[in-house]
Amino acid sequence: MAANRTILLLSVGHGCVDVYQGAVAALVPFFVAERAYGYAAASGIVLAASLLSSVAQPLFGALTDRRALPWLLPVSTVVGGLGVAASGLGGSYGLTLVCVAVSGVGVAAYHPESARVARIASRGSHTSMGWFSLGGNLGFAAAPLLVTAAVSGGDLRWTPVLVLPALAGSVLCLPVLRVLTDRAAPGTASSSLPEVADDVRSFVKLSVAVAARSVAFMGLGTFVALYARQRTGGGTAAGTAALTVLYLGGAVGTVLGGRLAARWDRVTVVRGAYLAGVLAVAGVVLVPGPSLYGCVALASGCLYVPFSLQVTLGQDYLPSRVGTASGVTLGLAVSVGGIAGPLIGTLADATSLRTALAPLVLMPAVSYLMARTLPEPPVHRLAAPPAVRLRQA
Known part of the structure; x- marks a missing residue:
């Protein structure tokens, strides 16, 4: 396969x-409307999906640094879908949290291995990694539309329909698995990587920038x-449109970044x-009326231009631990921000949603300060571990 x-x-x-990272946030307005959750309770749902994912992704990354686990791609896809699909079936808040947490673990298991395989297949190309990241962004963008189509016509009991993208994604993984050879003698991923010193200090700075961006x-x-x-x-449609613009802006930003x-x-x-993201996020918080949508698009683009670039930067700062780097920069980049959600929700319950969103303006500034002193690392050509060599076309 080429x-x-x-x-x-x-x-x-x-x-x-x-889709399932975006679906959790897209379900929040429906949980608020149907179950009368407050801001803090609603953001706790996002936290449940994010917290385990944030912890698990670097662990899965470290695991895949030791041994290739290509079977994680279809299995984790299905797990991510099943968690979201079950989230609307029970009226219990605790059960809902468990379901979205299971989905978060599935998402966590997917990203490190897929990012490493993508890097090997792309031969270090920033453009190819940008296309790989774009797929995730489009999944985010599709989530509000899929959730609205599945749920708004009935109620939350229709969430099982949302398992369909997971089933499709798991099937799409199968051709990739068929071109990965497991016939080589067992070995570790790190043994086939170039012996180049890791720049841990730069990676830590990058990770802080990634985390601040994720909070925003x-x-x-x-x-x-x-x-x-x-x-x-506006009504529910106005909210769905804003979320869709946010995610589509991220897709455009990812391509532009490459x-x-x-x-x-x-x-x-x-x-x-x-x-530029500092001004864009400030516009989201301060600009009233329909102009809000333009600010949302600009903020999303600014926050996503670095997305795929951070993945390859992290891999080049830690060339001997590509799975760990991918787990932090690709997975943690998306999930860790959910940890701040309950704080924002609690502040919104006590004051107003606008006041609670205002601190987000500072997050791109923190990311800029961390990136300001980062060096441009050499691009390391990563060799595939013995169990993950791609057949050439």
């Missing part, structure tokens, strides 16, 4: 998985649907995007 076809399949599969994006993702309804005076990195180096692009 490498570009492998990237395409991985990209589409990535989208099928990341997940904070917007959790509450922008409710906030758009307040600021525009193109900009071809002209300038990755760190320069990352710095500029975060600096």
